[in-house]
Amino acid sequence: MGIKESNIREGCLYAEEHEWVKVEGDVVTVGVTDYAQQMLTDVVYVELPDVGKEISKGQSFMILESVKSVSDVYSPLTGTIAEVNEELADFPERVNDAPYDEGWLVKVRPSQSGELEELMSAEEYREFLAGKG
Amino acid sequence: MKITPFHELYKERATLTEYAGFQLPLLYDSIREEHMAVRQRVGLFDVTHMGRAFVRGGEAETYLNHMTANDVTRLEDNKAQYTMFCNERGGVVDDLMAYRVNRNLYLLVYNATSRATTLKWLRSHADGSDVVIEDVSDQTCMVAVQGPLAEEALRSILPEASGLGRFRSIDTAYGESKTMVSRTGYTGENGFEVILWSVDDPDVPASLWRDFVGSITELGGLACGLGARDTLRLEAGFCLYGNDLTEEITPLEADLGWVVKFDQGEFIGRETLERQTEKVHRLRRGIILERGIPRQGQKVFSASGLDIGFVSSGTFSPLLKQGIGFCYVEAEFTKVDEVVYIDIRGRRAAARVTDVPFYDTDIYGATRKRPPLIESRKA
Known part of the structure; x- marks a missing residue:
């Protein structure tokens, strides 16, 4: 299969480890990109962090498992977990089916405001992916 | 890295991986779909890498x-x-x-x-004997056609092999090319393995692969990668050498005592194995988890926290939609329905000891009593 044309959502910010971030007031929603879910293949198990957990930019904060592999998800920001997508426990396939919508992973309350500016725009992420190809 | 004579035919379609020095399909589109195709219909595997x-x-x-x-x-x-x-x-x-x-x-x-x-x-x-060992691995190629519709998939391509009994083989021909077909496999399903004895003319394996892709596609089947091969063998309870069998593990520990025939006379390893018939200290057992996926190398603990063994293979079962695996645990913890605990990244996940195959053999596998449960055919 290889990676098919990968969908990039306008209005989100992107990290080099293929997470997206959407700012909604003082919390941000975090998920993995369409490119990442294609790389992961069928997600069959999601190990979510606890609400209240402190996470640091660039550190693994949760796990996505496919049939074959165990993958870390690296935090695009430093902050505190405000909410987790508990539905993924029963419907892990949503990470594949709707990575920017029902397949979101966690909501984070960022503590380092400057970090948002270090993330890529949709346009920059598109170029970043093109550079990988 | 080696490639097989079928490589050109799937290299654009498949996600490739390196295995045993070969570049082989890990999956085409989805391990889960390929797995279910074999349980419900038919799948095609390149198994040329086998010795x-x-x-x-x-x-x-x-x-x-x-x-x-x-x-x-x-x-x-x-x-x-x-x-x-x-x-x-x-x-x-x-x-x-x-x-x-x-x-x-x-x-x-x-x-x-x-x-x-x-x-x-x-x-x-x-x-010191007159025996000659002739390695033909690189001069031959091999495919596996597995699943409840394998017989139908094979019939038009290698008609003489139709109706072959389990564990039987037949020498036949694909066009002018000599082949051996056997009713064997590594998925738990009914199926065939086909060896083509010459790869000198690359058109022959190419044509064989295309014919099989054609016949399985018509039956709603899929070409399958190593990912599905692994999940299928695990569900069926089959060992993978290097994971579940090693030079440090005996067949009796692997719960494969039926393979060992003491009445055949002397054979290498007999003495140790005979001693083990009285008592084995550890045994391979199937485990199934409510939550979490066991992975090779994880430790197994008893309810009271004793370190009692390790996971030798683990995966997500596409059929049961649960984590399954094999573990080697101390003999006293091997009763069916015993609950053991797998250390998954620092958390203890409860796992139930179970018989293998993991599936209901009345519904799935080579000895199923009912016709395959077929969901609506994909376009």
């Missing part, structure tokens, strides 16, 4: 009975058996299929990852 060698000579039968734990004298011509080479300590050097062509000629099909060690083991023990 294939002939054992030839007047002493071939005697030699093989000394080398293997099963009893080759129980074979007739065109019949195959699952067997193992053990070392003096009873540990498994390799597990394999032995096919009797005739009393002086056997074909062995063994693991890709142990091709070099197995050949060395075979040759080092053939000294």
Whole structure:
């Protein structure tokens, strides 16, 4: 299969480890990109962090498992977990089916405001992916 | 890295991976869909990476009975058996299929990852006998067609093999090209393995692959990668050499005591294995988890926190939609429904000891009593 044309959502910010971030007031929603879910293949198990957990930019904060592999998800920001997508426990396939919508992973309350500016725009992420190809 | 004669036909479609020095499909579109295609319909695998060698000579039968734990004298011509080479300590050097062509000629099909060690083991023990080991792995190729519709998929391509009994083989031809078809496999399903004896003309394997892709597609089947091969064998309860069988694990510990035939006379490893018939300290068992996926190398604990063993293979079962695996645990914790705990990244996940195959054999697998449960056919 290889990676098919990968969908990039306008209005989100992107990290080099293929997470997206959407700012909604003082919390941000975090998920993995369409490119990442294609790389992961069928997600069959999601190990979510606890609400209240402190996470640091660039550190693994949760796990996505496919049939074959165990993958870390690296935090695009430093902050505190405000909410987790508990539905993924029963419907892990949503990470594949709707990575920017029902397949979101966690909501984070960022503590380092400057970090948002270090993330890529949709346009920059598109170029970043093109550079990988 | 080696490629197989089928490589050109799938390289654009598949996600490739390196395995045993070969570049092979890990998956095409989805391990889960490929897995379910084999349980419900039919799947096609490139298994050329497996080792294939002939054992030839007047002493071939005697030699093989000394080398293997099963009893080759129980074979007739065109019949195959699952067997193992053990070392003096009873540990498994390799597990394999032995096919009797005739009393002086056997074909062995063994693991890709142990091709070099197995050949060395075979040759080092053939000294002083008239037995010749002929490795034909690189001059031949092999596919597996597996699933409840395998017979239908094969019929138009290799009609003479239709109706072949389980563990039987037949010499037949694909056009002008000699092949051997056997009713064997590694998925738990009914199916066939086909060896093409020459790859000199690349058009022949290419045409064979295209024909099989055509016939399985018509039946709603899929070409499958190594990912599905692994989940299928695990669900069926089959060991993978290197994970579940090693030189440090005996067949009795692996719960494969049925393979070992003590009445065949002397064979390598017999003494240790005979001692183990009285007591084994650890045993391979199937485990199933409500939550979480066990992975190779994770530790297993008892309810009271004792370290009692390790996970030798683990995956997500596409059929049961749960984590499943094999573990080696101390004998007292091996009763069905015993609950053990797997250390998954620092958390203890409860796992229930269960019989294998993991699926209901009335509904799935080669001995299913009902026709396959078929969901609506994909376009």
